[in-house]
Amino acid sequence: MQSTLLNTTKLLSSVSLFGLLISPITSAEEALDLQDIEEFVVVSKQLSMEKMNAVKTPTPILDVPQSLSIIDNSQIKNQSFNNFGDVLRYMPGLSISQGEGHRDAIIIRGIQTTADFFLDGFRDDVQYYRPLYNLEQIEILRGSNALLFGRGGGGGIVNRVTKKANLDENFQDLNASIDSFGAFTVAGDVNRGLSDQFGLRINAFYEDMKNHRDFFGGQRFAINPTVLFQASPDTDIVFSYEYLDDDRTVDRGVPSQIVDSGPNVPLEGYHDTFFGSPDENFTTLQANIVRTKVDHALSDTMRVNLGLQYADYDKVYQNLYASKPVDVSSGAVTEVELDGYRDTTGRENFLIQSNLIGELDLAGFEHTLLIGAEYALQDTVNARLDNVFADNGDDQLVIAFSDPLSIPEFGFTKSARDRASDVTVFSAYMQDQVDLNEWLQVVAGVRYDRFDIKVNDLRADAQFNRVDEEITPRFGAIFKPKTNISTYISYSETFLPRSGDQFLTLNLNSQSTKPQRFKNTELGLKWDIRDDLSITTAIFNLDRASYTSVDPEDPSQVIVIEGSKTKGFEVQLIGELADNWFITTGYSYLDGKVNRVDDGGFNGNKTRQTPENMFSLWNMVAVTDQLSFGLGATYQDSFFVSEDNSVEVPDYIRFDAAAYYKFNDQIRLQVNVENLLDATYYPDAHSNTNISTGKPFNVRFSVQTSF
Numbered sequence: 001m002q003s004t005l006l007n008t009t010k011l012l013s014s015v016s017l018f019g020l021l022i023s024p025i026t027s028a029e030e031a032l033d034l035q036d037i038e039e040f041v042v043v044s045k046q047l048s049m050e051k052m053n054a055v056k057t058p059t060p061i062l063d064v065p066q067s068l069s070i071i072d073n074s075q076i077k078n079q080s081f082n083n084f085g086d087v088l089r090y091m092p093g094l095s096i097s098q099g100e101g102h103r104d105a106i107i108i109r110g111i112q113t114t115a116d117f118f119l120d121g122f123r124d125d126v127q128y129y130r131p132l133y134n135l136e137q138i139e140i141l142r143g144s145n146a147l148l149f150g151r152g153g154g155g156g157i158v159n160r161v162t163k164k165a166n167l168d169e170n171f172q173d174l175n176a177s178i179d180s181f182g183a184f185t186v187a188g189d190v191n192r193g194l195s196d197q198f199g200l201r202i203n204a205f206y207e208d209m210k211n212h213r214d215f216f217g218g219q220r221f222a223i224n225p226t227v228l229f230q231a232s233p234d235t236d237i238v239f240s241y242e243y244l245d246d247d248r249t250v251d252r253g254v255p256s257q258i259v260d261s262g263p264n265v266p267l268e269g270y271h272d273t274f275f276g277s278p279d280e281n282f283t284t285l286q287a288n289i290v291r292t293k294v295d296h297a298l299s300d301t302m303r304v305n306l307g308l309q310y311a312d313y314d315k316v317y318q319n320l321y322a323s324k325p326v327d328v329s330s331g332a333v334t335e336v337e338l339d340g341y342r343d344t345t346g347r348e349n350f351l352i353q354s355n356l357i358g359e360l361d362l363a364g365f366e367h368t369l370l371i372g373a374e375y376a377l378q379d380t381v382n383a384r385l386d387n388v389f390a391d392n393g394d395d396q397l398v399i400a401f402s403d404p405l406s407i408p409e410f411g412f413t414k415s416a417r418d419r420a421s422d423v424t425v426f427s428a429y430m431q432d433q434v435d436l437n438e439w440l441q442v443v444a445g446v447r448y449d450r451f452d453i454k455v456n457d458l459r460a461d462a463q464f465n466r467v468d469e470e471i472t473p474r475f476g477a478i479f480k481p482k483t484n485i486s487t488y489i490s491y492s493e494t495f496l497p498r499s500g501d502q503f504l505t506l507n508l509n510s511q512s513t514k515p516q517r518f519k520n521t522e523l524g525l526k527w528d529i530r531d532d533l534s535i536t537t538a539i540f541n542l543d544r545a546s547y548t549s550v551d552p553e554d555p556s557q558v559i560v561i562e563g564s565k566t567k568g569f570e571v572q573l574i575g576e577l578a579d580n581w582f583i584t585t586g587y588s589y590l591d592g593k594v595n596r597v598d599d600g601g602f603n604g605n606k607t608r609q610t611p612e613n614m615f616s617l618w619n620m621v622a623v624t625d626q627l628s629f630g631l632g633a634t635y636q637d638s639f640f641v642s643e644d645n646s647v648e649v650p651d652y653i654r655f656d657a658a659a660y661y662k663f664n665d666q667i668r669l670q671v672n673v674e675n676l677l678d679a680t681y682y683p684d685a686h687s688n689t690n691i692s693t694g695k696p697f698n699v700r701f702s703v704q705t706s707f
Contacts, residue, residue: 108155218248
């Protein structure tokens with residue numbers, strides 16, 4: 001394993017350099033605004049009353065007893081992030097999963113999820129690829145915390161904050177980029193202050209998708225107009241509508257190859273080969289999302305908000321994929337087994353959320369009080385058809401390998417599932433953060449949730465109902481020996497009923513549908529070294545009770561696992577190391593272990609897709625007022641694809657670079673180089689036979705204009 005040794009040596013060298021820069025304590029992540037590359041300005045350390053999306057209260061990041069990261073729009077542009085995989089590569093404790101080639105799937109502190117996404121604080125749990133074109137920032141909260149966000153979020157949540165209209169500015173930005181694969185993107189951002197009370201902002205983009213994989217392609221576009229109405233000096237009303245259309249190839253990567261001793265590994269030497277049907281592997285999504293929010297200041301220290309969201313999603317995906325490891329004992333692949341299915345999902349979400357936030361002086365102590373309630377209706381219809389090969393009348397078939405594959409006649413004709421579900425949710429919560437003195441704060445809260453889930457199995461003509469009522473607490477203490485340093489300890493819980501897509505795939509019985517439970521204990525430190533340089537660190541213990549996972553023997557089925565435990569450490573440094581030198585760097589250590597599976601196996605194995613060590617580093621240096629350069633690296637340790645630990649994906653290190661040239665206040669050119677040294681690597685996976693291959697050397701050219 002010479003490459004592993006070399007990569008480990010590189011990692012240790014990077015960590016040694018990292019250790020010279022910081023002591024083992026973490027930083028509260030502050031976003032850097034590099035819209036003008038000659039200026040290095042760290043944005044405010046306080047989530048203001050207008051930006052309460054992540055923590056719902058006007059609490060300085062230094063006083064939040066939880067690990068928190070913020071990635072602003074400037075960092076997204078400067079590093080040319082195009083999807084959540086790009087973003088999470090530079091976030092400690094987070095990694096990306098494959099999502100079967102048709103959805104965002106992330107892993108936070110060893111917990112895999114496709115549903116713990118939020119949009120301006122509203123649940124966004126449909127399985128699709130979320131674009132970044134209209135974002136002001138991305139907020140990442142690590143650790144279980146049902147109090148703020150409700151069900152799910154076992155390892156944490158990701159909240160997208162969209163751009164809002166501004167009454168005081170008129171501008172129009174146009175950004176375009178193209179890479180060496182031929183993929184290109186065009187995005188526009190227009191703002192108009194129409195009067196003293198009305199503002200309009202329109203964001204839109206179009207993307208043509210290509211990469212190194214044979215036959216991969218697709219297009220997506222979206223438009224998002226928002227209107228701001230300032231009804232009075234104390235009342236803002238925001239209306240937003242977004243339409244998203246996504247049509248792309250479903251690519252589930254390469255299978256694993258059989259190894260004589262030790263775990264199997266990803267198939268080598270077929271980095272670009274497409275193990276599917278170029279014509280029949282595709283996914284389409286049409287989404288309509290309408291939101292409105294009213295924010296009213298009752299006084300200088302108290303305000304109330306009311307938000308509503310209606311979202312309609314229509315999604316289809318179908319594919320063929322390799323369903324077993326391949327034998328390469330002859331020196332090459334000779335045959336491959338294929339399986340496949342077609343899945344349709346329609347969903348309507350209606351959400352109402354209201355919060356009362358107050359900064360009060362009660363009984364001689366300062367309080368930051370949060371009282372809120374949520375109501376949600378979620379209707380889902382989901383059906384699945386298995387493919388049937390004409391040669392054997394079955395959904396699985398072994399064929400002779402060729403590149404490209406020569407696939408016999410087949411069709412998606414065998415009904416496997418046809419269900420409809422209605423989910424009604426009511427939640428109420430209360431939290432109080434109390435300043436006991438100048439150096440000690442405590443936070444305590446509790447949330448009540450009631451879930452009423454009804455499922456109609458149309459194939460079996462059967463119905464299933466379940467009601468869950470849960471109370472989840474949150475406790476924390478913040479110690480501040482100095483105004484710029486805080487240490488905290490916290491305990492929080494969350495749970496996850498089998499609702500939505502997950503519920504529709506399970507056996508309809510009480511055991512299979514009982515909620516999963518998560519408990520997170522965390523100790524952390526945050527230090528604003530200077531106004532423009534911060535560091536955060538945390539150690540944590542995350543316990544997960546009984547849950548389900550993909551069956552390693554049959555990815556279309558699930559298995560019940562008694563529980564898992566993840567212990568870990570995170571550290572991140574962000575800000576200016578010197579004049580005109582911005583850095584963001586982070587490291588995480590995750591030790592995830594499976595307790596037991598329902599048949600007694602896998603006890604003590606590593607949890608699925610949990611790299612033990614992850615490291616990232618990004619530098620940006622302004623050489624002149626016009627010219628800047630960026631250089632970074634990301635390292636991901638090896639990981640086991642599933643709980644059976646039968647397939648191990650090797651570690652890798654990838655280097656990226658960038659150059660920026662600002663002609664004037666209106667035009668900036670940018671070049672981003674991905675995988676500078678052309679490393680061969682496997683960034684993520686879905687199952688033991690579906691493993692993604694990383695992009696080779698790639699250059700993206702961008703122009704950003706303002707006029």
